[in-house]
Amino acid sequence: MLNGNWQYAAQQRGDWVNRVKATGRRVPLRATLPRSEQGFSLIELVITITVMTILTLGVMPLVKVSVQRQREQRLRETLRQLRTAIDEFHRDTVGMVCAGTPGGGGLQGGGAQPPPGIPGVGGGFIDPRSKVVISDCTIFGIDNPDHYPPDLETLVQGVNVIPRGIGPGAAGGAGLGGSTPLSQQQLSTKQKVYLRAIPIDPITGKAEWDLRSSFDPADSTSWGGENVFDVRSKSKEKALNGEQYSDW
Numbered sequence: 500m501l502n503g504n505w506q507y508a509a510q511q512r513g514d515w516v517n518r519v520k521a522t523g524r525r526v527p528l529r530a531t532l533p534r535s536e537q538g539f540s541l542i543e544l545v546i547t548i549t550v551m552t553i554l555t556l557g558v559m560p561l562v563k564v565s566v567q568r569q570r571e572q573r574l575r576e577t578l579r580q581l582r583t584a585i586d587e588f589h590r591d592t593v594g595m596v597c598a599g600t601p602g603g604g605g606l607q608g609g610g611a612q613p614p615p616g617i618p619g620v621g622g623g624f625i626d627p628r629s630k631v632v633i634s635d636c637t638i639f640g641i642d643n644p645d646h647y648p649p650d651l652e653t654l655v656q657g658v659n660v661i662p663r664g665i666g667p668g669a670a671g672g673a674g675l676g677g678s679t680p681l682s683q684q685q686l687s688t689k690q691k692v693y694l695r696a697i698p699i700d701p702i703t704g705k706a707e708w709d710l711r712s713s714f715d716p717a718d719s720t721s722w723g724g725e726n727v728f729d730v731r732s733k734s735k736e737k738a739l740n741g742e743q744y745s746d747w
Contacts, residue, residue, distance in 0.1 A: 592646035647726035
């Protein structure tokens with residue numbers, strides 16, 4: 500009875516402590532943690548790595564094709580830029596008269612007149628897009644009567660030009676009607692640049708190109724050196740469409 504009274508008194512004072520009896524069952528630690536703090540099991544890691552590997556193997560070929568397609572597009576644009584510069588240079592030579600070349604008698608006039616019915620000196624048609632004519636005849640050798648650029652460096656360094664319609668001589672170019680002395684023409688000559696720089700081949704990564712002159716056959720593998728009539732890539736690889744880059 501005294502013991503019961505003592506327990507009752509202890510409960511009233513707040514000194515009573517209830518004992519928790521062990522149930523004998525094990526509670527897993529993982530079940531007590533929130534989902535955000537739980538890790539991955541081995542099987543989950545294996546499945547994740549397998550899926551990522553499959554996706555990577557499928558995407559990589561597509562990435563390579565996309566990169567190659569972009570390089571091919573840049574190559575086409577670069578070839579178009581080079582060929583446009585060559586054609587513009589050649590347009591500016593129509594109408595010039597160089598001493599020592601067939602059908603020419605010098606910038607002073609007195610040479611052969613253009614054939615009847617063909618505008619310009621030397622039998623060439625003057626393109627209305629050409630506003631100047633090249634006045635430096637020393638850049639053309641006797642083996643370059645077509646007056647294409649002698650090399651790509653000439654397009655970058657520039658050549659001396661004068662406006663069409665300046666100077667004495669036959670009609671058409673550096674001898675269109677006028678009375679300006681030759682010495683004054685040379686003093687007033689300006690330099691025209693056709694290329695800012697020799698572009699880099701996107702396929703080879705080098706500023707090197709296969710050149711073809713106007714006297715080389717279409718399937719020629721070497722440059723004759725007379726002039727630069729066309730440019731092609733030095734790459735021997737094949738494009739996505741099966742063509743050789745060197746044939747573009």
